[in-house]
Amino acid sequence: MKKTIRDIDLKGKKALVRCDFNVPVVDGEITDDIRIRAALPTIKHLLDEGCKVIIMSHMGRPKGEPKEEFSLRKVADRLSELLNESVLFAQSDRVVDEKVKSEIADMNERVALLENVRFRSEETKNDEAFSKELSELGDVFVNDAFGTAHRAHCSTAGIADYIPAVSGLLIEKEVKYLGEAVEEPKRPLLAIMGGSKVSDKIKLIENMLSKVDMLIIGGGMAYTFFKAKGYEIGNSLLDAESIDLAESLMKKAEEKGVELLIPVDTLCGKEFKNDTEIKSVDADKIPVDMMGLDIGEKSIELFKSAISKANTVIWNGPVGVFEMPNFEKGTRSLAEALAESDAITIVGGGDSAAAAKQFGLSDKMTHISTGGGASMEYLEGKVLPGIVALEDK
Numbered sequence: 494m495k496k497t498i499r500d501i502d503l504k505g506k507k508a509l510v511r512c513d514f515n516v517p518v519v520d521g522e523i524t525d526d527i528r529i530r531a532a533l534p535t536i537k538h539l540l541d542e543g544c545k546v547i548i549m550s551h552m553g554r555p556k557g558e559p560k561e562e563f564s565l566r567k568v569a570d571r572l573s574e575l576l577n578e579s580v581l582f583a584q585s586d587r588v589v590d591e592k593v594k595s596e597i598a599d600m601n602e603r604v605a606l607l608e609n610v611r612f613r614s615e616e617t618k619n620d621e622a623f624s625k626e627l628s629e630l631g632d633v634f635v636n637d638a639f640g641t642a643h644r645a646h647c648s649t650a651g652i653a654d655y656i657p658a659v660s661g662l663l664i665e666k667e668v669k670y671l672g673e674a675v676e677e678p679k680r681p682l683l684a685i686m687g688g689s690k691v692s693d694k695i696k697l698i699e700n701m702l703s704k705v706d707m708l709i710i711g712g713g714m715a716y717t718f719f720k721a722k723g724y725e726i727g728n729s730l731l732d733a734e735s736i737d738l739a740e741s742l743m744k745k746a747e748e749k750g751v752e753l754l755i756p757v758d759t760l761c762g763k764e765f766k767n768d769t770e771i772k773s774v775d776a777d778k779i780p781v782d783m784m785g786l787d788i789g790e791k792s793i794e795l796f797k798s799a800i801s802k803a804n805t806v807i808w809n810g811p812v813g814v815f816e817m818p819n820f821e822k823g824t825r826s827l828a829e830a831l832a833e834s835d836a837i838t839i840v841g842g843g844d845s846a847a848a849a850k851q852f853g854l855s856d857k858m859t860h861i862s863t864g865g866g867a868s869m870e871y872l873e874g875k876v877l878p879g880i881v882a883l884e885d886k
C-alpha cells in the first residue's frame with residue numbers, strides 16, 4: 494500500500510502536486526473541464542491542511558518546446574474560477590527558472606500552477622537535473638495524475654527521488670477500485686473486453702484469464718476469434734496476425750475453467766457508415782460482402798445474463814461501433830445492464846468511459862477510471878512508475 498496525503502503531516506508544507514490537466518481545447522477555449530474538477534478534492538484537502546499548493550501538468554504534445562497553443566494559462570484561469578480564489582500562474586517557457594522560483598517563494602496566493610511541463614524536452618526523458626529543479630519548488634510531492642502514472646517522467650516519477658512522495662485522492666481511488674477488482678474481487682468476476690484490435694489488448698486478455706471467472710469478447714476484436722473458429726467474417730475487422738493468438742486464448746480459457754463468451758450473432762452493415770444496408774445474422778453466417786458492426790440480440794441477452802451472475806465487472810472497450818446510432822445498441826444494452834446491476838462496476842477509461850457518458854450512465858457505475866492507457870496497464874498487471882515511486886505505508 495502506498496502512502497496518501499491522508500498519511501502524512503502536511504501542516505505548513507509546500508505541496509508540489511502533479512495533476513492531469515490535459516484538457517481538450519478548441520479555438521483557445523477549454524471544452525471539458527472534468528479533469529480540473531476531478532483534482533479539486535486533493536487541492537482542497539491540501540489547502541485545509543494549511544499547505545501552499547504548487548501544481549504541475551502537461552497538456553497535449555508540445556514535443557519538448559514552448560508552444561502558445563499548449564500553454565496552461567487558460568487552465569489557471571479555470572482553476573481559479575472553480576476554487577473561487579486567485580491562482581498564481583507562474584509562467585515560464587523553461588517551466589522552472591529564477592523568476593518562477595522567486596514568484597513561488599514569495600507567493601501570496603495559496604495555489605500556483607506552473608507552465609506545461611512538456612515545454613521541456615527533459616520531462617519525458619525523466620532527466621535527473623530537471624526532476625531536481627522541479628523538486629526544489631516543494632517540500633512534498635503529491636502525484637494525483639493517474640492518466641500519466643504509466644509514464645516514467647520527471648513530474649510523474651523522477652521528483653520522488655528528491656522529496657517525500659505520496660498519492661493524492663484521485664490515485665488513491667483508482668488504486669483502491671482497480672486493485673481490489675483484480676486482486677481481491679467479490680466473485681464471480683466478469684471482464685467485458687471490446688474495442689477494435691486484438692493485438693492491443695492481448696496482454697490484458699491474457700492477464701484477465703488468470704483472474705476472472707467469466708470473460709466476454711465483443712467489438713471489432715470478436716471477428717478475429719470468429720476467424721479462429723473457422724467462420725466466414727466477410728469484410729469485418731480482422732487482426733490477421735492475431736488469429737493464432739485468439740485460438741490459443743480460447744484454449745487457455747478452457748484449461749483455466751474460465752467461461753469465455755464470444756458473440757453468437759452479429760449486426761452487419763454493408764459499409765462502415767451509419768446509413769447502410771443492415772442485416773442481423775448468426776455468428777457463422779456473415780455475408781461475404783458485409784461487416785459485423787455490433788453484437789446481435791441473442792448476444793445481448795447472453796451477455797446480460799453473464800452480467801446478472803457477476804458480483805464484479807470490469808468493462809474495457811465497446812462491443813460495437815457505438816459512435817453510430819444504428820450500431821450502438823449492443824454497447825448501450827450492456828452499459829444499461831451494468832448500471833442496473835448490484836455488482837461493483839469498473840469502467841476502464843477511454844472509449845468505454847466515453848460510451849457510458851454518451852448514454853448518460855456515468856454516475857451509475859461504481860468507478861470510471863480517469864486513465865485509459867494507465868488503467869489498461871494496471872489491469873495487465875504492469876507496474877506503473879508514477880505509483881511505484883511513491884512511499885510505502
Ligand code: AMP
Nearest residue numbers: 688689690712713785786810812813814
Ligand atoms: P479501442 O480503441 O481498441 O478500444 O477500440 C474502440 C473502437 O472500436 C471504437 O471506436 C469502436 O467504434 C470500435 N469498434 C467496436 N466494434 C467495432 C466493430 N465491430 N468494427 C469496427 N470497429 C469497432
